Amino acid sequence: MIRLAFATILLACSALGHTAGFDYKLAANEVRPGVFVVSGVNDDLTFENGGNILNTGFIVTGDGVVVIDAGPSRLYGEQLVALIGQTTDEPIVRVYITHHHPDHFFGLQAFDGVEHAALPQTINDLRLLAEGYSDNMYRLIGNAMLGTEIVLPTLAASAGTLEIGSRKLELLALSGHTESDLAIFDTTSGVLFAGDLVFHARAATTPHADIEGWQASLKTLDSLGFEVLVPGHGPVSENNAPIVETASYLDWLSGTLASAADAGLSPAEVMFIPVDARFRNLAVVTNEFQRSVVHLYQALEAALLPATETQ
C-alpha cells in the first residue's frame, strides 16, 4: 500500500517533468590495481542517503568484471553499472550478492543479461523476505526506491576457488551475520570483500545474527592473510582492525545481554544500559544496540523462564 502510494506520487512528479532520479554520486576507489570499492556513508537508511550506507565493489579480471553486491535500489544499480562502464571497457559478467539484506541486493534489477549469484540459503531467504524488504525500503528511503522491483539472484554460488581472467577468487561460504554470508577474497590482489561479517566504525546490525557463528567466521576471515579489507559498512582498511572491532563489539553485546537476562531485566530496561565507552564512537551505536535487544534478547529471556506446572 505504502509502496503504491509513493510510486503514484513519484510518477505524477515525473509526468510534470521532474525526471531527475536520486543521484547517489557514486565514486570508484581503486584499492589495488583493477579492484574498486564504491563506498557509502556510515548511517541508518534515510531519505537523504537513499540507502547508500554500504560498500559495493568490482573486480576487473581481464575476462569481464565481477561485481560484489548491487546496492539498495534500481537507481543505485543503474548508477553502479554506469560507473563501471566509465571505469573499464570490460563487460560485467557476474554479480555476487553477499547476503539477503535489502541494502545489498535491490540494485540487481539494473544488471541485465548478467549472472546473478548468491549462496543457496541466501536465495531461499530472499524468496521469503524480499517482498517485506521492498515495503520497508520504500518507507525508509522513499524517492531513491523509485521503480525498484524485486529481482532475485538465481545462480547458486558455492565455496571454492573461481579462476576468471587473471584472477583467482576464493569464495567463502560463512554465516553469523545471517544464515549464509558470502565473503570474496581476491587472492591475486590480496583484497578481501568481507560483506556484513565486518563492520568498521559503525555498530554491527543483528536482525538475523547468530553471534557464536559470527565470531567463528571472523576468525576465518582474520586468518586469510589479506592486504586490504573491505567491510560491508565503513571505511576500507589495510589491517585487521575492523575485524577486531566487530568481534569485540559482538562480544560486549552478547555478554551484556546475557548478564541482563540473568538479572531479570525487562527488554526496555536493557535498551537503556549505557554502551561501553570502547564503542561509543561507533556510528549509530545507540540505535543498533536497541535494535539488537529486540533481535536477540527475547530468546535469552525465554530460555530462563522454566515452564511451570499449569494448575
Next chain:
Amino acid sequence: MKLIRTIAAAALLTAASSNAYAVLSVKDPLNSPAWSYMAREYFADDTVSFSDLVKVAAAPHAEDSMNVPVMVDATALDDVQEILVFADLNPIPTVLRFYPHSMEPKIGFGLKLQQGSPIRAAVKTADGQWHVGGTWVNAAGGGCTAPSVGSGHSDWASRLGETSGRFFAGNNDEGRMKFKVMHPMDTGLADGIPAFFIERIEVKDASGDEVGVIMPFEPVAENPVFTVNTPGDGPVSVSGRDNNGNRFKAEFAR
C-alpha cells in the same frame, strides 16, 4: 472502552468540568494531536498533571511493531493505586491497567503499535490525582492489523495459557519476577480473527491474598512477558483468564 466512552460523553455534556478543562490548557509535552481527546476519554473530571516522576522507558524507534518493549516506573510516587498505559494513536489506545496493591508500581511488557504514537502511563495516587508520563515511539506500522504470528501456528491451541516464570535474586529491585503466558493476544482488527486476549491476571502471595492485578488489553504483545516486582516472602502465584473464559495459573518460588 465502552465504560470510558460513556463517562467521557457525560463529561462533555456537563461541559464545564473545570479539571478536564484545566488539563487541556496545559501543553502536552509530547505534542500529540490526540491528547485532548485522550484526556477527556480517560480522566473526565479527575485532576491530571504531567509528571517527570512517571517514567516510561521505550526505544524511540520500534524495531518490531508487534512487540515494542516498554517499562513503566512510578516508584517515585507514593500511594500508587493504578497505572493506566495507553498509546494515543493506536486504533485501540488502552494497553494495560495495573493495580499494584502491595507490589511495586513498576511493570515491563511488550505492546503492539499500529503507527508512531506517544506511549503514556497515567498513574493514579491515593488522593485521586493522575500523574502522566510518556515517550514517543515511531513505528513501521502493521502491529495491530497484522494477525499475531501465534494464531497462524497450528500448535498454539495446545500451548494456550502455558505459563512460565521465576524470581530473579540477582536484580537490583527486590522481588523481581518475570512471567510469560502463551496467548495469541489477537486484537480483533485483523480480518476474520476476533479479539482474543488475556484480560485479567491476579498476583497472590503465599496466604492467597491478592497483592496486585494486571488487566491487559488487546494491544499487549502476543505470548506476553511481564516484568514486575513482588517484594515479600514465600511463593507467589499468578492466575488469570482471557476474554473467552480460558484460565491459567502458575506458582513461583522465591
